[in-house]
Structures are given as structure tokens and as C-alpha cells.
Amino acid sequence: MAEHTVLLVATRKGAWLFHADPERRHWRVDGPHFLGHSVHHLVLDPRDGRTLLAAARTGHLGPTLFRSTDLGHSWQEAARPPAFAPAPAGQQGRAVDHTFWLTPGHASEPGVWYAGTSPQGLFRSEDGGDTWAPASTINDDPQYRAWMGSAQDGTPDGPKLHSIIVDPRDPAHLYIAMSGGGVHESTDRGHSFRPLVGGMQVVDGFDPTDITFHDPHCLRLCPSNPDRLYQQNHCGIYRIDRPSDTWQRIGRAMPAEVGDIGFPMVVHPHDADCAWVFPMDGTDVWPRTSPGGKPAVYGTRDAGASWQRLNQGLPAEQAWWTVKRQAMTADSHDPLGLYFGTSSGELWISRDEGRQWECLARHLPEIYALETARLPAA
């Protein structure tokens, strides 16, 4: 088979792999894998092009990770999934409810992976995801624990550590985000972190200097300019250009009737001025659906100075979707392909950077996460 793109689909009831033809017109469906498991993230290791990790749990059982080294033909359970350290006697320890986010390590560190969990914890594997250990002092640091808050302070299915980003120039330089608990930066491979929340806003009436009130939904680094990051937050869309430590609220340029609230954030792999979001209704009781039932992607080609509505092919009305923070992504084609998956189990594709959309699949379970990968010719 020629080089092709595979779309990795993680859902509330299992995982699927969609293999594309070279034109991305026809897709071969492989799945379900782990039917009935909640799969929060399914990621292919770009360093070897064949190792898959799936973060899974079921309604009854504790969390685990599955690994495949043959693109999902066979799976093995991780020998030691992410788990917090036992609490000292007399103290209440935390337990991982589920692994939410998986990030392959730096290109120079084959076999290294990072995992973010609910409740918030950072874990690291050095053997391709088979065994995991706590990766950071933040898991047990009293100040960070206070910023993480309790289960009541997090998202409906638990507070999360997500958006683990490894600087492509430096394996020791990491970013993470927590819902809730802010954005943080490490220069020692995640051993320690410091907050990076300057300029980020919080819900009216709360103190933005208190890290616990910050709720970044999704953070992305631009591969073509690793000093630039974009962020979709509970309170707006932001961009930061390091070494500045102040985020700029670029979502102010979004149409007022749409707003700048949402979950996902996607960046162009080759153009750091291009990014896309999927706005949702964050008014009154926070319906978290497409504003007005009219779904649209919004894209910028000038680093957030202006935004264009991209909804050709999407339903014009009565479509009450949510697109979760991991459920929108891009491929590496030229022109770039964009993809999103909905809470109602639909997969959508644009082969031209968002100008025209087409439904790729319906009737899947609630889609939690999408990733793409370019597979080499067989």
C-alpha cells in the first residue's frame, strides 16, 4: 500500500482506525477495537510509525493502557499503567480514574511517553508505554494540589491534566495544562513546573492571580515556530509568543454573537499564523453546543487578528453538537486536511483547510479524541 493517512478515533465505547486512500476520498474502517471501553486517547508513535497506545477504562473496572506494535492487529495491556504513589499512612491518597492524554516524547528519546490523568497527574514511560511512573513533583506538591482543586472543581467527568507538549528543540522543555489549574512550563523534563498564566482571564468575579481558577481547555504549540502557542480557554482564545510570559486574547476578534468559547484548538503544521477553533455556546447555563445550533469552524490566517467562518457543507441549522478538546485535528497534506468528531458520533473532514466540509462517518459513539498519522508505504 502507498503512503497514506490514518485517522485514529477514540470514543466513549471503543476505538476505530480509518485508513485513507491517497486522495483522502475513500476510507477503510478498522474497528471497533475495545468495544465498550471508554477510550480517551489513541495515539501513534511518530518515531516508529507502528506503535499505538490506547488509554482505556470500562464502566466497572479501573483504568489501563493497551499497546500495539502492529497498528492494532494485536494488543497487549501495559504491565504497569499510570498510578499515583501510595499515600503516607494516615493520609488520603489519590487514584487515577482514567488516563486522559498521551504524548510521545521527544524525537531524540525513543520509547519515552508522557500521560496526563484524571485527577490531574503527570506520568512518564521509558519503555514504549509498558510501565509508567509518576513523572513530576506536581503530583504530590501541596501548592500544586491546591491549584488542582478537588473533583468538584474539574470537568464533569473529572479534573484533567492535558495538552502535554514537548518542545521539538529541547526534550527537557515541556508545557502542560490542567482543567482546572492553569498552564505550566517545565525546563527539567517535567520534574518541576512553574505557572504560565499571565494575561489569561478567569470567570468574572474571581481572582486571576489564583492559579486554581484558570481553566485552559486545549493548548497547541506551532511546529513551524515552537515559540508560538495557541490556547482555547474556558475564557477565550489566546496566543503567546515566547519568551513573553503574557498571553494575548486573540478571541476578541471573533464575532460577538459567536464568542470565543470552545474546547479544541488546532494549529497548522507549517504556518504558525494559521489556527482553527470550534466555538460553542458558553452563555447562561453553558449549553456547550454549537451557537444557535449552527456549527462552524473558525479559522485565522493572521495569528488571530481576524477570523473567518468556515461552515460550507456543515448543517445550516438544528445541529446541536459539541466537539471536545481532543476531537479536532489536522493531517500533514498540502492542502491541509482538517477533521473533527462530534459528541453525537459524527466524523467530519475538510480536504482544503476548512473551506468545504464533508461527513465521513455517522453513528459512532460519542467521539472523545482524533489524531492523524502518515503511514509509510507497506
Next chain:
Amino acid sequence: MKVLIPSALHSYTGGARAEADGATLAEALADLERRYPGIRFRMIDEQNRIRRHIRFFADGTQVFDLGQALDPAGELIIVQALSGG
């Protein structure tokens, strides 16, 4: 002792029936882990707490404490409790 395994864990045991040795629930689960690696963590978290939707019954009586003594000739039933849709 005989152990009845719920369907959610058959991927480890290969079926509903298993055997485990141990004088307590903790020892029986440790023996199950030796026989079926990975199975214990799906039922017991890293702080040694029984997971939310797992129940243990020894000879018909629910067991809440990992230190509870078990009858080596008895039966341990593991149940997957209701967990939603």
C-alpha cells in the same frame, strides 16, 4: 478457593471460573494477580481501595475490607456493580 469472575474480567481469566489461594481477601487477590497479571489493578486502586463498581462476596456475605479472613474451602464471588449506560 473457588472464584467466580465477572464477564468484564474474562479477558484475563478466559472464563467465569478461577482458583485462588489466600487466607484473606488481599491474599486471594494477590494470588489472582500472580495467575492473571493486571487483573488486581482493575479491581483495587493504587491506594488499596476497592474500586467503585466492584463488589466482593465471600460465601454470600459482602466483604468490604481487604484484610477480611476468607474460608480456603469457600467461594469468592466478584461482582461488577451497576455503572450506568
